[in-house]
Amino acid sequence: MTDETLVIRAQLGEREALAELLARWQVPVWTYVRRMLDADRADDVSQEIWLAVVRGLPRLREPGRFTPWLFTIARRSITERLRAEYAEKTPVAGDSTAEDPAEATVDRATLVSALSALPVLEREVLVLFYLEDLPVDECAYICQVPAGTVKSRLNRARRLLREHLDEKGYRP
Structure with missing residues (x-):
């Protein structure tokens, strides 16, 4: 089943479709975030990303563009985390x-x-x-x-x- 089909089904309220979509993309998203941040922050930011995805999925107008939409959310979450940390001027030890x-x-x-x-x-x-x-x-x-x-x-x-x-x- 394609991501586009899963998105449409999830938008129609099918919890199984949403669960399958999350399971399919959980590792790639975490891996992307992990490559941009250390492991501890990657876990937190990944949770924020999935919360944003669940909240925003009903408003996704082009289900076929799910992947770039998902990575845009991930990028924004990473950027917001880095911006907040830089504003605090707190050094973060890398893993x-x-x-x-x-x-x-x-x-x-x-x-x-x-x-x-x-x-x-x-x-x-x-x-x-x-x-x-x-x-x-x-x-x-x-x-x-x-x-x-x-x-x-x-x-x-x-x-x-x-x-x-x-x-x-x-x-x-």
């Missing part, structure tokens, strides 16, 4: 573990360190494009920027990631 498929290429700690060293905007598009496998146009929609901006951020993110890995002594 150096993440569940990702890149372990075969670069060890996990090196990859997480390299990702966390990237500026938030570049890290965000890199995670959406490469780790969440979203196309450029959906990344642009989620980030609310033109596709060309996504491409330039991806280019910069790749360059910065390569430089960081070179500094750490990683050679492909």
